[in-house]
Amino acid sequence: xxxxxxxxxxYGNVGRGxxxxxxxxxxxxxxxxxxxxxxxxxxxxxxxxPVLPIEDAEKMAGEIDCMILCGGSASDLAEQGPMFAKHxxxxxxxxxxxxxxxxLASVDKAAVNTTAVISCGWDPxxxxxxxxLFESSLPDGAGYSFWGPGVSQGHSNAVRGVPGVLNAVQxxxxxxxxxxxxxxxxxxxxxxxxxxxxxxxxVAEPGADKQAIEQAIKTMPDFFADYDTTVEFISxxxxxxxxxxxxxxxxxxxxxxxxxxxxxxxxxxxxxxxxEFTASVMxxxxxxxxxxxxxxxxxxxxxxxxxxxxxxxxxxxxxxKELL
Amino acid sequence: xxxxxxxxxxYGNVGRGxxxxxxxxxxxxxxxxxxxxxxxxxxxxxxxxPVLPIEDAEKMAGEIDCMILCGGSASDLAEQGPMFAKHxxxxxxxxxxxxxxxxLASVDKAAVNTTAVISCGWDPxxxxxxxxLFESSLPDGAGYSFWGPGVSQGHSNAVRGVPGVLNAVQxxxxxxxxxxxxxxxxxxxxxxxxxxxxxxxxVAEPGADKQAIEQAIKTMPDFFADYDTTVEFISxxxxxxxxxxxxxxxxxxxxxxxxxxxxxxxxxxxxxxxxEFTASVMxxxxxxxxxxxxxxxxxxxxxxxxxxxxxxxxxxxxxxKELL
Numbered sequence: 001x002x003x004x005x006x007x008x009x010x011y012g013n014v015g016r017g018x019x020x021x022x023x024x025x026x027x028x029x030x031x032x033x034x035x036x037x038x039x040x041x042x043x044x045x046x047x048x049x050p051v052l053p054i055e056d057a058e059k060m061a062g063e064i065d066c067m068i069l070c071g072g073s074a075s076d077l078a079e080q081g082p083m084f085a086k087h088x089x090x091x092x093x094x095x096x097x098x099x100x101x102x103x104l105a106s107v108d109k110a111a112v113n114t115t116a117v118i119s120c121g122w123d124p125x126x127x128x129x130x131x132x133l134f135e136s137s138l139p140d141g142a143g144y145s146f147w148g149p150g151v152s153q154g155h156s157n158a159v160r161g162v163p164g165v166l167n168a169v170q171x172x173x174x175x176x177x178x179x180x181x182x183x184x185x186x187x188x189x190x191x192x193x194x195x196x197x198x199x200x201x202x203v204a205e206p207g208a209d210k211q212a213i214e215q216a217i218k219t220m221p222d223f224f225a226d227y228d229t230t231v232e233f234i235s236x237x238x239x240x241x242x243x244x245x246x247x248x249x250x251x252x253x254x255x256x257x258x259x260x261x262x263x264x265x266x267x268x269x270x271x272x273x274x275x276e277f278t279a280s281v282m283x284x285x286x287x288x289x290x291x292x293x294x295x296x297x298x299x300x301x302x303x304x305x306x307x308x309x310x311x312x313x314x315x316x317x318x319x320x321k322e323l324l
Numbered sequence: 325x326x327x328x329x330x331x332x333x334x335y336g337n338v339g340r341g342x343x344x345x346x347x348x349x350x351x352x353x354x355x356x357x358x359x360x361x362x363x364x365x366x367x368x369x370x371x372x373x374p375v376l377p378i379e380d381a382e383k384m385a386g387e388i389d390c391m392i393l394c395g396g397s398a399s400d401l402a403e404q405g406p407m408f409a410k411h412x413x414x415x416x417x418x419x420x421x422x423x424x425x426x427x428l429a430s431v432d433k434a435a436v437n438t439t440a441v442i443s444c445g446w447d448p449x450x451x452x453x454x455x456x457l458f459e460s461s462l463p464d465g466a467g468y469s470f471w472g473p474g475v476s477q478g479h480s481n482a483v484r485g486v487p488g489v490l491n492a493v494q495x496x497x498x499x500x501x502x503x504x505x506x507x508x509x510x511x512x513x514x515x516x517x518x519x520x521x522x523x524x525x526x527v528a529e530p531g532a533d534k535q536a537i538e539q540a541i542k543t544m545p546d547f548f549a550d551y552d553t554t555v556e557f558i559s560x561x562x563x564x565x566x567x568x569x570x571x572x573x574x575x576x577x578x579x580x581x582x583x584x585x586x587x588x589x590x591x592x593x594x595x596x597x598x599x600e601f602t603a604s605v606m607x608x609x610x611x612x613x614x615x616x617x618x619x620x621x622x623x624x625x626x627x628x629x630x631x632x633x634x635x636x637x638x639x640x641x642x643x644x645k646e647l648l
């Protein structure tokens with residue numbers, strides 16, 4: 001069987017996760033890694049895989065069946081998505097929920113002869129699948145998404161932006177009472193504060209005003225003001241030994257009814273590595289993007305558009321026999 | 325908007341559940357209920373809905389956009405599936421896992437100008453979706469399906485077949501230790517006995533040999549011999565007051581890894597009414613069958629073949645805006 005030739009764009013945590021996933025997939029070959037950094041600074045896991053400047057990617061159109069875009073939504077994808085979709089089938093994990101329709105349109109415009117599956121990590125991605133499947137299966141009900149316990153990169157970055165902060169990490173923690181209420185079949189209306197706690201671990205600059213830092217964090221609009229937030233100051237050493245992992249996870253729940261009967265649906269993830277899992281899901285969708293393109297199903301797609309048969313390494317017959 | 329015209333075939337627990345689901349769906353109209361029983365004996369929830377003999381169904385080809393087949397796999401569907409698929413778009417919950425490929429082929433052969441989505445309840449159905457999505461997202465791992473706590477109709481019927489048994493119900497109970505081991509990221513190899521307990525509540529005939537009944541149940545091959553089984557004798561009164569509900573549920577789990585990191589995925593259902601939930605899922609797939617047929621995507625399909633956009637009452641744009 002001819003292997004699906006994959007390119008990885010961006011070699012941060014997600015890019016390295018994609019590298020692992022692609023190297024482990026028996027039906028894929030990792031053709032190249034593209035980076036904006038000095039190519040010499042990058043040591044790929046498989047030394048035979050070329051590391052190339054991102055500007056050289058276009059020259060490889062025709063040699064790569066799908067590009068896995070591993071950059072961030074704001075900094076990278078808004079530009080890279082449409083740019084790469086002109087020449088390559090792509091997948092990405094674009095996750096600025098409010099801007100997805102606009103991003104989808106811009107990628108779709110570019111993907112005239114290519115297939116692009118956008119926003120296909122775990123949220124957006126698997127969680128989106130669950131929200132839709134749950135709502136369709138149980139229309140009379142209420143849906144809930146909880147995130148964590150885990151590290152939110154966005155909130156961690158926000159804390160790191162506070163003057164006097166050297167380093168920081170923010171854990172989002174779902175509030176047990178809220179989760180249990182839904183699991184037990186009620187349909188509570190929950191404020192942001194009732195759904196998640198925010199725990200910050202901060203390394204302050206020597207001599208910084210810790211009270212001012214704590215105050216600045218807790219009152220930060222959007223990120224923290226609407227939540228119960230804890231701030232704990234720790235040393236750089238403690239940070240390095242206890243807070244460098246990137247666990248995450250969360251739950252999608254739906255509590256509803258058919259007639260008089262309560263029905264509860266739940267999906268959960270417990271992830272030791274958020275970026276590796278995101279990359280692993282994207283790698284499955286890279287397979288789908290390639291197969292859709294082979295059938296000339298071009299344009300920008302979401303997880304809502306892609307049948308599961310396209311995701312699996314197994315044939316449809318085997319899926320039906322083994323997993324239906 | 326023109327409503328999707330639905331027919332329901334079979335008016336047992338699942339059929340009555342489908343009736344509720346269709347009457348609650350704003351984009352559907354319940355056109356008729358078909359039964360093998362005396363039509364006078366059936367009192368539909370909406371008195372304006374005609375109840376007709378199943379033999380008259382064929383005359384209504386062209387007046388029904390999708391038939392929801394609510395019969396059992398062995399007794400009804402093996403024959404009804406191909407028969408109805410000749411003239412109607414259909415959905416069903418065919419659940420004899422080992423025979424699905426053959427059933428799919430026989431329905432596919434009949435569905436030349438129609439669309440049939442088979443085996444689209446919760447297992448097979450939603451659980452199958454999870455097994456495939458989990459395996460594709462996390463290839464290095466092990467998958468597990470647990471059923472219950474809940475009533476297994478097949479096992480209850482098996483107990484009712486034992487001489488001296490007047491009435492009986494069997495609850496399948498997942499074994500906590502097994503579930504917790506998987507949740508904690510290990511990949512145990514589990515025997516049938518290690519995964520589920522079987523609890524039987526039996527009403528015996530007056531004067532029956534209870535020891536013989538218990539022995540007959542516990543040694544029954546396939547159904548009970550490979551499990552730890554408990555048998556409790558109760559009165560008809562207790563049976564009527566405590567054991568007439570049809571709760572069910574279960575879990576699909578996958579415990580795996582990306583690189584060195586453990587990742588755990590879980591889906592669970594907690595259902596007060598198994599037949600109503602099955603019917604509710606089938607009703608969503610009835611929408612999909614109709615829409616696929618409108619696009620001339622004919623033939624027999626499974627949940628692996630149907631994109632989520634076809635299931636939801638919402639438009640693709642709204643799904644992307646609200647749920648992605």
